[in-house]
Amino acid sequence: MLDHIRSLTDVGTMNRMLHESIAYERSIDGELESLLAQRQEVEKKLLGLHRTGEVLEIVRADAEQMLRSVESTCALANLVSGKVRELDLAQSRVQETLARIEAIVDRGSCIDGAQKALASEDYESAARNVERFLQLEERMGGLVDPASDQHVQLLESKRKLEEVIKKRFYAAVDARDHAGVVRFASLFAPLGLHEEGIKAYVSYLRRSVDHRARDGFAAVKETPDQADFVAALNNIFKDIAEAIEENEELLKSLNGEDGLVYAIRELQEECDSRGSAIVKKYMEFRGLAKLEKEIIAQTNAEKDIVAQSKLLMSAGGAAEGPDLRSIEMFLEEILLLIQTSEDYTQYMIGRVREAGSSGAQLSPRSTTSFKVGSFYRAVQELTSHYRLLEEYFMAENVRKAIKLDEFPANSLTTSVVDDVFYVLQSCTRRAVSTSNVHLTLSIVTCAANLLGNEYKDALQRKMREPNLAMKLFAGGTGVVKVGMEVAAALNNMDVSAEYVLKLKAEIEEQCNEIFPGPAEREKLKSSLLELGEASVSLRQITNSGLEQLANCIAPRLRSTLDAVGTVSYELTEAQYAENEVNDPWVQKLLHGVEANVSWLQPLLTAGNYDTLVHLVIDFIVKRLEVVMGQKHFNQLGGLQLDRDARALVGHFSGMTQRTVRDKFARLSQMATILNLEKVSEILDYWGENSGPMTWRLTPNEVRRVLGLRLDFKPDAIAALKL
Known part of the structure; x- marks a missing residue:
């Protein structure tokens, strides 16, 4: 199993x-x-x-x-x-x-050409052959044998050519053969004689300029009373300028741009020599040094009362100083001399700088020589005389105009205004024309001082005459003759203030044309500022005088304004309608203004009359605001005040070219407040609801005005949030 x-x-x-x-x-x-x-x-x-x-x-x-x-x-x-x-x-x-x-062949050709040209006196061709030979040797450098036959032959030809050219050049110089001089001078450069050539030719140019300058100086020296010093000086300048311009190419060919600068510097020495002599002769002929001493002596004497009394003449007048008409003639002559000298100097300096920008080697002496030489010093001395003469001429003519002041027919100002400003305009314009910024500064400053002192004092004396304004209404009515005197004094100030500004603008415009440099314009600002200050000072004095005149008129309106205090603004409809037919006070006030102010209109300048009207309005408005602030109103009374204010604005608007609405703004706003139906309506016009209107009344003043209405309750006014 x-x-x-x-x-x-x-x-x-x-x-x-x-x-x-x-x-x-x-x-x-x-x-x-x-x-x-x-x-x-x-x-x-x-x-x-x-x-x-x-x-x-x-x-x-x-x-x-x-x-x-x-x-x-x-x-x-x-x-x-x-x-x-x-x-x-x-x-x-x-x-x-x-x-x-x-090169050997070319050099041989150059030698043959130079010898043949020299033999035939074709010096230009000979010089070209020599120049070509030298260029060939320079190109060959160290390959050239100094002992070669070609080199020796050429140097011999070059030596002979140099001798001939120099001889012919100086012969042409002596014969004053300009064409010959130019011909042979142009041959120095091809031979390598640049420095010798430029010196020889510039020396010739100096001789030419000196020859003509000598003749010109002889004329002013022998017959100074018939001589034209300006023309004589101009001829020297013209000859030097033409010598540079006409020979510029030749000078550059001899030594480039440096040759041109050298010629300018050398020819300037002729100007230093002959030009300074002409300027000094002019000063001597016109006796400027003596004249200057006389002016200084007289000026010092005028500052000393004792010395001034010694200068009084037996006839009782002041001793006469230098003739002003002669001084004016001298000033015109000196102006032309200074102008032409300045133009020449600027032209020459410009040529030197132009050459420098093109490659010339400029030394500091190249341009400074024009500012340190004898001619420059002579012109500076002449300028000094001019400054003193111009200041004296200007001051004396201003004093003369003040002394001879009169009232021309059909004029709003006296003669002193036009006369003084004509003198100042002429003198400052002449000074600016010299193109000398320091001289211009001095004369403009002198003009500003005259305006701010002597001239202003003279105008003020007219306004300070005793009781002049009080006499204006002697006998209860305006006195036309006195009114003309008062008006003329005020008009002089007003027109003078305008003229000063016009003078300042004219000087500034002229200076902008003649002095383009910002540094020069900056120097003139201070003097021009003084002129502006003189105008402001005159305007302030004018306004002060008009205020005095308005103060004389104010008492004649006070009674009418005081009567307004008796007028009631608690009106019934019948009273309101009656006031429309029979105005209680406005027309009386306006009639008083017309009677006391309007008659001065044809006597005053438009600016003075407008200012006077506004000063009178200021007085009226201030008084009315006080009076109305003491009254009581109902709504019809507020309407009446509005009608009164409109009537005043309408009338005064027709009396002056300047607006008057701002003067009555506070009064009109008081009327607007007093017209309200109820207290709260003010909010429709206040703050963001004010629209284009600018309130001149403060919140407290608004409440105070509302309190003038009898039917407005204090509690409602106090509750306002303004």
Whole structure:
């Protein structure tokens, strides 16, 4: 039994093993089938690799062949490159040899040409051949043999040519043969004689300028009373300028831009010599130094009361100083001399700077020589005389105009205004025309001082005459004669303030044309500012005088304004209607204004009259605000006040060219408040609801005005949030 069981167990094991073996075989068969399925693909890839290998073998063979070819070509190229370098070197030597041969031939040609030209007196051709020979030698550098026959022959020809050219040049100079001088001067440069040539030719130019300048100076020296000093000086300037312009190319050919600068500097010495002599002769002829001493003595005497009394003449008048008409003539002459000198100097400095920008080597002396030479010092001395004469002429004419002041017919101002400003305009315009910023500054400052002192004091004296304004209404009515005097004094101030601004603008415009530099304009600002301050001062005095005049008119309106205090504004409808027919006070006030103010309109300038009207309005409005602030109103009373204010605005608007609404703004706003139906309506006009209206009343003043309405409760007014 046991064996049977064992046998059965063995059979089971064998069966299991058999099944496992079968399963393994099947898996192997599956793998074999899979490998067999991939066989074709693998065979294809192997076939592709085989073919690629064949191609690579071919490429390798080609590459090896190309490498052998490149190595062969490289060796050949190295061989050819060496041959090329040898050929280049040989060619360079051949070219150098040919150039030397050509230079030798050219030099021989230059020697022959120079000798033949010299023999035939064709100096220009000879000079060109010499110049060509020298250029060839310079090009050959160290290859030139100084002992060679060619070099020796050429130097001999050059020496002979130099002797001939110099001899002919100086002969032409002595004979004043300008064409000959120019011809031979132009031959210095080709021979390499640049420095000697420029010095010789500029010396000739100086002699030419000096010759004519000497004749001009002789004329002013021998007959100064008939001489034209300005023309004599202009001739020197013209000769120097023409010498530079007409010979510019020749000067540059001799020594470039430096030659031009050298000529300008040398010719300026002729100006220093002859120009300064003419200026000094003019000052001597006109006796400017003596005249200046007389002016200084008189000016000092006028400052000293004791000395001034000694100058009084037996006839009782003041001793006469230098003749103003003669001084004016001198000023015009000096102006022309200064102007032409300044124009010449600026032109020459401009030419020097132009040459410097083109490559000339400028030394500090190149331009400063124009500011330190004897001519410059003479002009500075002349300018000093001009400054004193101009200041004296201006001051004396202003004093004369003040002294001879009169009231022309059909004029709003006295003669002093137009006379003084004509003098100031003429003198300052003349000073600016000198193109001298320091001189202009001095004269403009002098004009500002005259306006701010003597002239202003003279105008103020007219306004300070005792009781002049009080006499205006002597006898209760306006006195026309006194009114004309008062008006003229005020008009003088008003017009003068305007004239000062016009004078300032004119000077500034003229200075902008003549002095383009910002530094020069900056220097003039202080003097122009003084003129502006003089205008402000005159305007302040004018306003002060008009205030005094308005104070004389105010008492004549006070009674009418005081009567307004008795007028009631607690109106019934009947009273309101009656007031529309029979105005209680407005027309009386306006009649009083017309009677006391309007008659002055044709006597005053438009600006003065407008200011006077506004001053009177200020007085009226202030008084009315006080009076109305003491009254009580009902709504009809508020309407009445609004009607009164409108009537005043309408009338005064017709009396002046300037707006008057702002003057009555507070009064009109009081009327608006007093017209309200109820207290809260003020909020419709206040704050953000004010629209274009600007409130002139403060919140407390608004509450105070609301309190003038009898029917408005204090609690409602106090509760307002303004």
